[in-house]
Amino acid sequence: MLFTILKLFHFTPPPPCYNRPMKNMIDVNHFKMTFDGKTVIKDLSFTVKKGEIFGLLGANGSGKTTTIRALLGFYTPTGGELLIDGAKYNPENTKVTVGYLPEERGLYRKENVIDTMLYFGELKGIKDPLEWSRRYLKRVGLADKETEKIEKLSGGQQQKIQLGITIMNDPKLLILDEPTKGFDPMNRRLLMEIIEEHHKKGASIIMITHYMDEVERFCDRALLLKDGTARAYGTIKEIKQEFGGKSLDQIFVDVYGGDYE
Amino acid sequence: MNKFTMRVAKFEIMRQLKKPAFWAATLLIPFMIGLIYFVSFVTSAHVEEEPAFDENSKIAIIDDAGVLSKRVPYLVHDDKDKGIEMVKNGEVDYYFYIPADFAENKKAEFYHISEGLEIFNNDASILNAIMTQDAASRVDALDVIALTNGYEIVDNKLTKDGSDANALGKAIIPFFIGIVFFMFIALCGNRFLLTVVEEKENRISEMILTSISSKHLIVGKIIALLVLGLIQVVVLVVPVLLLIFANCDNAFISGILSSIEIDPISITLSIILFIASSVFYAGVCTFVGSLVSTARDASSFIGPAIIVMVLPLYFMSLFMATEPNFIVQFFTYFPFSAPIALMLRNGFGTISIPEFCIGIGVVIVSSVIAIRLAITTFQKNAINFNIAKPKFLRGRK
Numbered sequence: 211m212l213f214t215i216l217k218l219f220h221f222t223p224p225p226p227c228y229n230r231p232m233k234n235m236i237d238v239n240h241f242k243m244t245f246d247g248k249t250v251i252k253d254l255s256f257t258v259k260k261g262e263i264f265g266l267l268g269a270n271g272s273g274k275t276t277t278i279r280a281l282l283g284f285y286t287p288t289g290g291e292l293l294i295d296g297a298k299y300n301p302e303n304t305k306v307t308v309g310y311l312p313e314e315r316g317l318y319r320k321e322n323v324i325d326t327m328l329y330f331g332e333l334k335g336i337k338d339p340l341e342w343s344r345r346y347l348k349r350v351g352l353a354d355k356e357t358e359k360i361e362k363l364s365g366g367q368q369q370k371i372q373l374g375i376t377i378m379n380d381p382k383l384l385i386l387d388e389p390t391k392g393f394d395p396m397n398r399r400l401l402m403e404i405i406e407e408h409h410k411k412g413a414s415i416i417m418i419t420h421y422m423d424e425v426e427r428f429c430d431r432a433l434l435l436k437d438g439t440a441r442a443y444g445t446i447k448e449i450k451q452e453f454g455g456k457s458l459d460q461i462f463v464d465v466y467g468g469d470y471e
Numbered sequence: 472m473n474k475f476t477m478r479v480a481k482f483e484i485m486r487q488l489k490k491p492a493f494w495a496a497t498l499l500i501p502f503m504i505g506l507i508y509f510v511s512f513v514t515s516a517h518v519e520e521e522p523a524f525d526e527n528s529k530i531a532i533i534d535d536a537g538v539l540s541k542r543v544p545y546l547v548h549d550d551k552d553k554g555i556e557m558v559k560n561g562e563v564d565y566y567f568y569i570p571a572d573f574a575e576n577k578k579a580e581f582y583h584i585s586e587g588l589e590i591f592n593n594d595a596s597i598l599n600a601i602m603t604q605d606a607a608s609r610v611d612a613l614d615v616i617a618l619t620n621g622y623e624i625v626d627n628k629l630t631k632d633g634s635d636a637n638a639l640g641k642a643i644i645p646f647f648i649g650i651v652f653f654m655f656i657a658l659c660g661n662r663f664l665l666t667v668v669e670e671k672e673n674r675i676s677e678m679i680l681t682s683i684s685s686k687h688l689i690v691g692k693i694i695a696l697l698v699l700g701l702i703q704v705v706v707l708v709v710p711v712l713l714l715i716f717a718n719c720d721n722a723f724i725s726g727i728l729s730s731i732e733i734d735p736i737s738i739t740l741s742i743i744l745f746i747a748s749s750v751f752y753a754g755v756c757t758f759v760g761s762l763v764s765t766a767r768d769a770s771s772f773i774g775p776a777i778i779v780m781v782l783p784l785y786f787m788s789l790f791m792a793t794e795p796n797f798i799v800q801f802f803t804y805f806p807f808s809a810p811i812a813l814m815l816r817n818g819f820g821t822i823s824i825p826e827f828c829i830g831i832g833v834v835i836v837s838s839v840i841a842i843r844l845a846i847t848t849f850q851k852n853a854i855n856f857n858i859a860k861p862k863f864l865r866g867r868k
Contacts (some may be wrong), residue, residue, distance in 0.1 A: 217542070282681055284854050302475060302684050311679040316674025321486060329482045333475065333682040375678060 479691025667760030754841030
């Protein structure tokens with residue numbers, strides 16, 4: 211009854227995603243990218259709605275990371291526009307806080323864990339970076355590594371620190387490039403829990419991953435990239451329907467066929 | 472100042488100050504200076520410095536106070552200015568004037584042709600020797616000794632052509648600032664490069680640049696590096712100054728100190744130039760660091776830049792000429808060589824204030840350009856983790 215009345219006033223009810231309105235967090239319109247004469251992205255358009263988890267899928271070299279880098283201003287697009295909350299991204303002049311866990315993993319190797327986290331905490335303007343960092347380290351089982359130099363930590367431990375730095379300011383947009391790459395199942399579960407918590411707090415999340423089970427479980431919508439164009443785009447259900455009800459794994463294999471790198 | 476810039480600067484300063492390597496590099500030179508001083512102090516024998524009194528020197532004394540007896544051979548009965556003329560004409564080497572109020576003021580005047588920076592000059596003590604000899608042969612010796620005890624000789628350097636006789640004395644502070652700049656280049660260059668390359672080497676630039684802009688990152692780093700450079704230079708210079716002031720009675724050091732003449736304009740311009748040059752150097756280093764992806768690649772680029780910067784030192788004699796030639800003019804206005812060229816010309820007093828201001832303007836504009844280039848290049852190359860050389864230097868495939 212209420213929705214009927216609202217429809218009279220052209221109000222669209224929100225989709226069932228934690229009861230938040232679904233507006234666009236990201237708009238990519240006719241994005242083209244060329245490097246040294248080689249076209250990497252041909253004509254890509256998609257949106258990421260506020261509050262959703264969006265899967266950016268594709269084989270290695272398909273242009274996923276390039277798209278994210280162009281979105282964050284590391285690359286100037288050859289054509290088209292990439293907007294976050296309706297504007298080009300500027301880290302210091304945006305209403306939307308962004309957390310980015312890049313594909314290239316790295317931290318200040320010679321610094322200790324807590325100093326590194328404090329630095330990023332200060333840069334991101336969080337209130338009590340020390341308290342936050344200690345709470346996070348305890349949660350991910352690294353409380354005893356606080357004064358350890360980053361270079362002494364294992365790859366997985368470093369990745370946990372990086373994820374902590376990425377989420378420490380409760381970003382409204384979280385971009386995670388293969389967040390669980392190289393993790394054991396226990397830690398993978400822990401990290402996905404943390405990511406889900408941020409989603410529940412209202413963050414929009416773009417997840418680049420090769421684990422199709424993660425996509426099926428967590429993502430509201432996805433885009434499958436091949437040769438710089440979208441080969442599949444929509445909700446997980448829509449994508450599956452488009453490919454005759456196949457699993458995402460099978461769809462991925464079908465799209466890429468024998469294109470091994 | 473922007474809060475992001477300050478946060479970057481604070482982080483960079485604190486992390487460097489915590490590093491033992493920073494303090495090892497900073498304290499090494501003062502330690503070596505102290506060691507050399509200690510060894511020379513322990514091993515050297517004390518040598519009495521005899522006043523240099525050449526028997527063949529031509530001396531004139533005008534004694535309006537009547538302190539000396541008439542038997543002293545150098546006495547000239549004329550007015551004060553005649554003595555000064557005699558020095559300028561070369562008729563005498565040394566001219567002493569004892570004014571009529573000598574008994575009250577205890578001051579005599581000494582005139583001679585300047586030989587440049589006369590740090591070993593004991594010629595003024597010739598008058599002492601003459602007075603002592605004269606007193607010894609007099610019946611009123613005790614009165615003369617009492618009269619001449621503890622008097623001061625005012626040293627007046629003259630030049631034959633009327634130019635500034637203490638040009639080198641005026642140059643000491645500008646040259647000192649130049650040396651400090653040279654030390655700054657030598658001590659800080661590597662760190663300037665490493666600090667910018669570090670983000671790329673550690674694959675951290677993407678995470679940083681989604682938190683702050685490259686502008687605030689680079690400017691924050693430059694501020695931190697300038698502060699660290701200043702700390703290093705202060706740690707280096709303060710012990711040297713303390714040593715100098717602790718040895719004021721040494722003839723060599725007192726010679727230098729007494730020659731120092733403070734020219735406020737020259738010193739102010741030198742300080743402005745030092746700051747602008749340091750920022751320019753920092754800007755160039757950060758630009759080079761932002762172009763390449765590893766510290767090793769960066770060092771191969773910065774080497775030629777440092778050589779060009781210090782090149783004016785190899786042509787130092789040209790900078791002494793009052794009329795500058797083409798090479799001097801080129802070095803003065805070419806941004807890389809301008810800092811040291813301007814410091815040299817300012818030190819030698821062979822540059823006019825308008826020329827000096829234009830030179831400083833060139834350095835300031837170049838600094839701004841270098842920093843802007845560093846910011847843009849860092850943003851563009853932030854994710855080029857594997858490029859060893861900039862694109863324009865890479866060969867075609």
